[in-house]
Amino acid sequence: MKFKHILGLLCAASMSVILAGNASAQDKTVKIGGIFPLSGNAASTGVHTKAALEVAMDIINNAHPELGNFPLAKNAGLAGLGGAKVEVVFADNQGSPATGQNQALRLITEEKVVAITGAYQSGITLTASAIAEKYGIPFLNGESVAANLTERGFKWFFRTTPIASDFAKIYFDFLRDMKAAGAKTDTVAMVHDNTEYGTSVATVITNVFKANGQSAPIDIAYAANATDVQSQVLQLKEKKPDVVIMISYTSDAILFAKTMQALDYKPAMLIADDAGYSDPSFIKAVGKISQGAFNRSSWSVGPAGSPTALIAEMYKKKSGDEMDDTAARQMQGFFVLCDAIDRAGSTDPAKIQAALKATDLKPDQLMMGYKGVRFDDKGQNILAAGVMIQLQDGENYVTVWPKANAEKAPVLPYKGW
Amino acid sequence: MSIILVQVIVGGLLLGAIYALFSSGLTLVWGMMNIVNFAHGDFVMLGMYVAFVVYTLLGAGPLLGAPLAVLVLATLGVIVYFGLIRDIMKGPMLAQILGTFGLALLLRYSVFWWFGANFLSLPENIVGGTFEIAGLRIQASRLLAGGVALLVTFGLHLLLTRTSLGSKMLAVAEDSTAAQLMGIRPDTMQAIAWAIAAGATGLAGALIATFFYIVPTVGETLGIVAFVTVSLGGFGSVPGALMAGLLIGVIESLSAYWIGAVYKDMVVYSLFLGFLWFRPQGLMGKT
Numbered sequence: 057m058k059f060k061h062i063l064g065l066l067c068a069a070s071m072s073v074i075l076a077g078n079a080s081a082q083d084k085t086v087k088i089g090g091i092f093p094l095s096g097n098a099a100s101t102g103v104h105t106k107a108a109l110e111v112a113m114d115i116i117n118n119a120h121p122e123l124g125n126f127p128l129a130k131n132a133g134l135a136g137l138g139g140a141k142v143e144v145v146f147a148d149n150q151g152s153p154a155t156g157q158n159q160a161l162r163l164i165t166e167e168k169v170v171a172i173t174g175a176y177q178s179g180i181t182l183t184a185s186a187i188a189e190k191y192g193i194p195f196l197n198g199e200s201v202a203a204n205l206t207e208r209g210f211k212w213f214f215r216t217t218p219i220a221s222d223f224a225k226i227y228f229d230f231l232r233d234m235k236a237a238g239a240k241t242d243t244v245a246m247v248h249d250n251t252e253y254g255t256s257v258a259t260v261i262t263n264v265f266k267a268n269g270q271s272a273p274i275d276i277a278y279a280a281n282a283t284d285v286q287s288q289v290l291q292l293k294e295k296k297p298d299v300v301i302m303i304s305y306t307s308d309a310i311l312f313a314k315t316m317q318a319l320d321y322k323p324a325m326l327i328a329d330d331a332g333y334s335d336p337s338f339i340k341a342v343g344k345i346s347q348g349a350f351n352r353s354s355w356s357v358g359p360a361g362s363p364t365a366l367i368a369e370m371y372k373k374k375s376g377d378e379m380d381d382t383a384a385r386q387m388q389g390f391f392v393l394c395d396a397i398d399r400a401g402s403t404d405p406a407k408i409q410a411a412l413k414a415t416d417l418k419p420d421q422l423m424m425g426y427k428g429v430r431f432d433d434k435g436q437n438i439l440a441a442g443v444m445i446q447l448q449d450g451e452n453y454v455t456v457w458p459k460a461n462a463e464k465a466p467v468l469p470y471k472g473w
Numbered sequence: 474m475s476i477i478l479v480q481v482i483v484g485g486l487l488l489g490a491i492y493a494l495f496s497s498g499l500t501l502v503w504g505m506m507n508i509v510n511f512a513h514g515d516f517v518m519l520g521m522y523v524a525f526v527v528y529t530l531l532g533a534g535p536l537l538g539a540p541l542a543v544l545v546l547a548t549l550g551v552i553v554y555f556g557l558i559r560d561i562m563k564g565p566m567l568a569q570i571l572g573t574f575g576l577a578l579l580l581r582y583s584v585f586w587w588f589g590a591n592f593l594s595l596p597e598n599i600v601g602g603t604f605e606i607a608g609l610r611i612q613a614s615r616l617l618a619g620g621v622a623l624l625v626t627f628g629l630h631l632l633l634t635r636t637s638l639g640s641k642m643l644a645v646a647e648d649s650t651a652a653q654l655m656g657i658r659p660d661t662m663q664a665i666a667w668a669i670a671a672g673a674t675g676l677a678g679a680l681i682a683t684f685f686y687i688v689p690t691v692g693e694t695l696g697i698v699a700f701v702t703v704s705l706g707g708f709g710s711v712p713g714a715l716m717a718g719l720l721i722g723v724i725e726s727l728s729a730y731w732i733g734a735v736y737k738d739m740v741v742y743s744l745f746l747g748f749l750w751f752r753p754q755g756l757m758g759k760t
Contacts, residue, residue, distance in 0.1 A: 095582070097690050099590035250735050278734035281694050286484040287729035287737075294477050306592055307694070310686040314594075318603050318612040318684070319480070341594035341686060473597075 086137065086403055088393065089163030090144040091174030091184050096151030097281055097307050100337045101176055101382060107375035108383040109144050109173075111367065112390050117141045126363045127395050127421050136398040144390075145169055149180050156180035160187035170403040171196065173390050176382075177305075178202035179252030185213050194396075194408045198389015199382055201330075202256035206436040212405075214412050214431055216389045218440035220257045223352050224264035227327060230350075230444050230457050231299065239468050240298045240324060244273040247288060247312070248303035249280035257303045257329055273301070282308055289315045292323065299325045302349075306332035313342035317473055324469040326350065327444075336377040339451065347450040348471040354424045354442045355384035356455055364423050378452075388424045392417065425461070476608045481730045482723060483609055489722020490619035491681060493715040495695060496702040497625055498674035504709015505646040505666050508558060508569055512577035514696020516671055520546055520678020521687045522584060525593055534599045535617070539679040546675025547668040554667040559660065577692065585689040593687040600683050614683035621680055625673055626715040632669075633711065642666055646709070705745055707758020716756050721745075 090109055093102035114120075116128045123129035133139035145167045149156035156175045163169045164187065171194040175184045181200040188195035189210045197205065197215045201223065206215055231241045246261060248254035254277070262272045274295055276288055285308070292300060300323040304312060309332025316322070327350045332338050334351060357379070358364035367387075368379045375383075392415060397403070400411035417429040428439035444457035448467055456466040499513045510516075523545050524538035531537065553576065561572040601613035633639040642662045644652040649659040685691070702721060706713030721741055728740040749755070 095585065095590075095690070097688070097694070099585070099690065100592055100688070103590045276734070278729075279738055282734070283694060283698055284484075284488050284725065285734070286488070287481055287726050288734050290477050290481055290484075290730060307686060307688065310592055310594065314597065314684060314686075317597055318615075319610050320603070320605075335592070337591035337593070341592050345597060 084133075084138075084140050085143050086134065086140050086394075086397055087167060087169045088142060088144050088390075088397075089160070089167065089169035089172040089174070090146045090390075091149050091156055091159050091163070091172060091180070092146065093151050093176050093180075094146065094148035096149075098151050098176060098305055100306060100335055102148070104336065104375055104377065104380065104383045105176065105386045106146060108371060108379075108387040109146075109390055111370045111374050112387050112394075113142055113144060114370065115367070116391075116394055123363045123366060125420070126423075127391065127417070128398060129363075134394065134398040136401040137403070142394055142397075144173075147174075149175050149177070149184070151177065151180075153177075153180045153183040157183040157187055160184040164188065164191045164193050169193070170405060171393055171397065171408055173198065173386070173393055176200065176386075177251065177253060178205065178256065181205055182252060185210065188212055192409075193405050194393070194412055196389050196393040196412070198386045198392070200253070202252050203260050204256060206434040210435060212409060214392075214435040214437075216392050216426070216429055216437045216440065217385045218354060218426075218442045219436065220260040221264065222440060223257070223329065223442060224261040226352060226442055226444065227261065227301065228264055228268055228270075230327075233457065234325070234466065234468070243271075243295075243297040244299045244301065245276060245292060245295060245297035245323075246273045246301045246303060247276045247278070247292070249305065249308060250277055251280050251305075253305075253331065254280070254303050261301065273297075278308070280305060280308060282311060285311050285315050286319065288312075289319050289321050293319065293321045297323060299323060299327060301327045301329060302333065303329040304332045306335040306338050309333055309335075309338055310342050313338075313346050317345045322470055322472045326470045328352075330381055333447075334380045334382050336380055339447070343447060344450040345473040346447060347473065348467060348469070349447045350456070350466070351381075351445050351447065351453060352442050353381040353445045353453065353455070354426060354440070355379065355381040356425055356443070356461075367423055384424060388422060388426075391423070392429055478730070480609055481726050483611070485723035485726030486719060487611075487615045487619045487722070488726060489719035490622040490715070491615065491677075491718070492698050492702050492722055493718025494618060494622035494625060495674060495677035495681065496699040496706070496714045496718060497622075497629055497711055498670035498672075498677070499699045500703045500706060500709055500711060500714045501629065501666060501670040501673070503703055505642060506558075506562065506663060508562065509573065510670075511570065511573040511696075512553075512580060512692075513674065513699055514692030514694075515577045515580040516546060516549075516674040516692075517678040517681065517695050517699075518584065518687075518689065518692040519549070519580060520675035521682035521685070521691065522588065522678075523675065524679040524682040525595065525687050528595055528599070534595075535679055535683055538682075539621075539676055542675035542679035543672040544675075546678075547672035549675075550667040550669075550671025551664050553671070554664045558667065559663075581689050581692065588689065590689065595683055595687075612684060614680070618677075618680040618683070621676065622715065622718070625676065626711050629669070629673070629711045638665070701742070701745060703755075705748065705755055707755030709759075710755070710757040713755055713757030720756075 092105045119132045120129040147159035175181045178200040185195040201220045203220045235241045248258040371379045396411040400407040445453040446456045454463045520542040523542040527538035645659045645662040702717045706717030729737040
């Protein structure tokens with residue numbers, strides 16, 4: 057018995073030493089929660105995000121003078137907090153809104169994070185950010201596009217990415233330009249899943265088309281993670297729209313590509329709304345049978361030696377894949393959050409919130425092709441912007457629109473395989 | 474009837490045959506041992522990865538991948554039976570559920586760890602692409618899977634009804650103590666049943682891999698269909714699973730085409746529940 061007591065005391069003593077050690081380390085580390093789909097059907101995106109944020113941490117926590125004036129790169133750590141290091145506590149949302157919410161609660165109450173970023177799927181960002189709002193913790197989202205996320209009157213929610221309405225406008229302008237160049241764009245069909253992402257993007261596109269005096273697109277909805285999409289492709293084949301807009305996560309996007317080939321269906325023009333079509337594993341799996349697909353993007357590698365090219369190189373070394381738009385938008389969001397913490401000079405959530413509200417980043421301080429970052433009262437970045445890219449060779453996307461940014465001219469019709 | 478409608482129905486039949494193919498293993502285990510194998514979808518997933526590995530290492534298609542998947546999964550089936558199932562069968566129902574569920578997660582995340590989360594795919598023409606008959610587009614890979622589904626159903630049915638091995642297996646299923654008194658070893662019979670069931674599931678996976686994406690979580694997407702197919706067909710009835718598979722495939726395709734894909738599951742499941750209300754034992758299950 058005595059031995060057990062001594063052992064117990066020793067354990068307690070060592071525990072307190074460990075805890076004390078932790079406390080002093082915490083002074084120099086800023087903990088940020090990162091909620092992403094690290095398992096489940098969107099895990100391939102989540103794993104790429106994790107790599108992107110790890111590269112961002114490397115850039116912030118170590119000196120990277122080669123990145124020039126890129127914010128937070130030059131010196132090691134956050135200068136505003138005496139060189140404090142940034143640490144992301146990753147949490148897995150498992151592709152479920154309920155899990156995302158629980159993870160937000162855990163990160164805030166147990167991990168004591170000072171801010172949260174995430175959560176990829178719009179439907180999960182919706183639930184996770186509600187917890188952050190309740191606890192008064194800043195939530196920065198860099199990638200979810202469902203419009204209503206910033207329409208909830210939240211005070212702690214900030215979003216850097218362009219949203220569904222921005223892209224709907226881009227699609228509309230792009231189609232108008234293509235029509236002027238001789239393409240047939242009279243009938244448009246949208247294929248979308250029934251998640252928060254799919255339905256909200258489809259609704260917004262419909263509204264923008266109607267507001268501009270065009271007829272509403274044909275609406276083909278399906279349940280996400282489908283086992284079969286033959287009927288949907290046959291519906292398209294029968295209705296013969298000039299343009300098909302695909303709003304799908306990776307699993308369904310791959311199934312659609314395969315089924316379209318099997319049923320020999322090619323629309324004259326196929327536009328993808330990012331998501332699945334930007335996933336590097338989509339391009340590897342079915343890029344060769346999706347040649348000529350248009351996609352939206354705010355990411356471009358840029359000339360050799362530029363900060364963006366260097367970041368892309370670091371990312372490739374870490375993840376083994378090329379940087380894609382989704383991972384890049386998440387990384388950009390994280391930089392904006394860390395920049396705000398740096399300027400706040402504090403880990404007090406209210407001070408970070410104030411710093412986020414005062415954010416005013418210029419295009420040359422960003423890795424994305426936004427016109428800047430400045431939030432409106434709803435927390436939405438009003439300077440977000442995007443371009444159209446095309447998977448011309450089935451392997452790499454090139455910028456094709458607007459003309460000022462274009463690397464190559466858009467190629468029509470959709471080639472497929 | 475328009476050609477597109479015929480295409481929808483043909484597509485639905487082929488889809489249904491494939492549903493039947495990956496359900497036959499489940500119905501065997503469920504019907505014979507009264508064990509719900511929640512790892513079933515992940516057995517399909519393993520079969521898909523075997524086909525993928527065979528393709529990347531040897532450049533071979535399902536001609537080599539499928540038999541190898543049968544072999545690998547049958548071995549796994551025996552290991553799982555002796556390592557897990559035999560013991561949890563003695564425990565309460567909850568232990569059985571959690572046991573196979575734990576196995577499902579173990580398999581899923583082992584593959585996740587080894588292969589990563591990326592979506593993989595076999596080349597589209599690995600089984601001869603797509604051909605056209607009278608305006609109908611038929612994917613060779615789906616036709617092959619559908620044909621094999623018929624063969625497997627027929628073969629398993631013959632095995633259970635016409636061979637002494639089948640009779641012994643059924644005897645163990647009926648009353649394992651009585652079977653033991655007759656000189657049949659329940660352990661051996663059940664291990665064989667697991668080997669056959671897992672082997673058939675691996676075969677299904679290897680064939681589905683020729684037209685579906687491959688990812689560690691694919692078992693989740695496919696698994697649920699297998700459970701519905703087996704319940705509708707009748708637990709333990711292999712021909713029932715085939716009929717149920719075909720029925721579900723066609724109803725799904727037609728409702729997705731006519732009403733919309735978002736509603737197809739609603740249609741399938743309300744018909745399913747309605748049917749079970751009248752006939753709880755399923756299409757061909759025993760009362």
